[in-house]
Amino acid sequence: MRRAVCPGSYDPPTNGHLDILERASSLFDEVVVAVLINKNKQGLFSVEERMEMLREVSAHLPNVRIDSWHGLLVHYCQQNDIQAIVKGLRAISDFDYELQMAQMNQQLTGVETLFMPTKPPNSFLSSSLVKEVATYGGNVSHLLPEAVHKRLVQRLGQNG
Template sequence: MRRAVCPGSYDPVTNGHLDIIERASKLFDEVVVAVGINKNKKGLFSVEERLEMLRECTAHLPNTRVDSWHGLLVDYCRQNDIAAIAKGLRSVSDFDYELQMAQMNRELSGVETLLMSNNPVYGFLSSSLVKEVATYGGDVHHLVPEVVFERLKEKLAERS
């Protein structure tokens, strides 16, 4: 079975993330969408909320499952018999960073990394930018799935 992981913080998941996940699901028998747990980082959404949103957003993809991990991604890959990491690239700066990570991951474990160019429609899109624009009342409904948009509005209303 060809298995890949699409790792990220997904705080929150965007249409750009989903584009990469959907495309990876066509290339692999199983895609694990994995939320990284970083105790030192305070996200807008809890890990549990992110997992729940991702499950809703990927429910139409029968060969995906959602999970979380803590520590080195390559250790998670070894423990789950995952041979590849699938990541999206928006820019040259993404490439520089992801290339170093891919080389380190291959050196540590032999896990390969598939770097996929993003859909140009999402070239500017990031979770951080979505949160910032939404915080100041900007309309982000076309940048995230509907379920995420609704939860984002609720979360920001709670905070104010």
């Protein structure tokens, strides 16, 4: 079975994340969305809430499974018989960092990393940017799955 993992913080999941998950799910038998647990960083949403949102927005993808992890991603891959890491790239700056990480991961365990370019409408999209714009009242509804947008508005205490 060909398995891949799509790691990230997903705080919150965006349309860009969902696009990468949908495309990866067409290439692999199973795609695991691994939500990063970073005990040193306080997210807007808890890991459990992010996993819940991801389950909801990926429900139409039967070969996608949601999980969480902390520590080295390659150890998670080894423990779960995952052969590849799929990463979405928005810009050259993403590639510089991700290439070094991919080479280290391959050296450590042989796990390969596949880079998937984002579609142009999502090339600027990041969870951090969405949260910042939404915090100051900007409309981000077109950047998020509807269920995620509802939760974001509710969390920030806004009307829409």
